[in-house]
Amino acid sequence: MTEGYAACRRPMQWAIGLLLLLALWPAFAQPAPAADPAPRTVLVMGDSLSAGYGMAAPEGWVSLLGERLAERKPGWRVVNASISGETTAGGSARIVGEVLRHRPDVVVIALGANDGLRGLPLAEARRNLARMIGASQHVGAKVLLVGMRMPPNLGADYTAGFERNYRDLSRLFDTALLPFLLEPIALEREAYQDDNLHPTIAAQPKLLDHVWTALEPLLQ
Structure with missing residues (x-):
């Protein structure tokens, strides 16, 4: 049984x-469900104008850019590698490490103001910016070069050469160009802090809107 x-x-x-x-x-x-794609990255290499000098970190235009990306360009993020007081030499020294660390899809290079305020040689600034652009493009990133302008007290030749650096480099490396970061507030005294150099918190959305016009086409 x-x-x-x-x-x-x-x-x-x-x-x-x-x-x-x-x-x-x-x-x-x-x-199996597909893994979420890794976020695409905008890396900002700037100075105090991009680091949010004189305000809390979330109040600067780069942080506001992060919020706009979350709203309008899901899947994108921003990494702010800006340092107050940074020169093009400092950016040139850091660029390789930053692009290898973050593998950005877009690099915003917004440096040169401190070079100009110190009257540093234009040829050196040009070489430094060229190295930053080259390193960024080497890892496959698109580049937005953000220019500055200097006051006339530095001399007509220096002032003109300073602006020309950005135009020439943009043509040479085929980058996007925003000629003057502070253009929307250049003539608005109330848009600057007491030092008359750094924009106020209230001016940051204007800077973001200005940068966005040149940056958005690169976010494809």
Whole structure:
């Protein structure tokens, strides 16, 4: 009797297993859900104008850019690698490490103001910016070069050469160009802090809107 039961149980177990396999097969057949793609990155390499000098970090135009990306360009993020007081030499020294660390899709280079305020040689600034653009493009990133303008007290030749650096580099490396970061507020005294150099919190949305006009086409 026991041997007969055991003999019947084995095919019964096999049949039950087969039925369970058939019942569960649709679940097994479904492809595994695709992993969310890694966010695409905008890397900002700037000075105090991009670091949010004199205000809390979330109040600067770069942080506001992060909010706009979340709203209008899902899948994009911003990394702010700006440092107050940074020169083009400092940016040139840091660029390789930053692009290898973050693997950006777009690099915004907004440096040169401190070079100009210190009267540093234009040729050196040009070489430094060229190195930053080259390193960014080497990792496959698009580049937005953001220019500045200097006051006339530095001399007409220096002032003109300073602006020309950005135009020439943009043509040479085929980058996007925003000629003057502070253009929307250049003539608005109330848009600057007491030092008359750094924009106020209230001016940051204007800077963001200005940068956005040149940046948005690169976010494709």
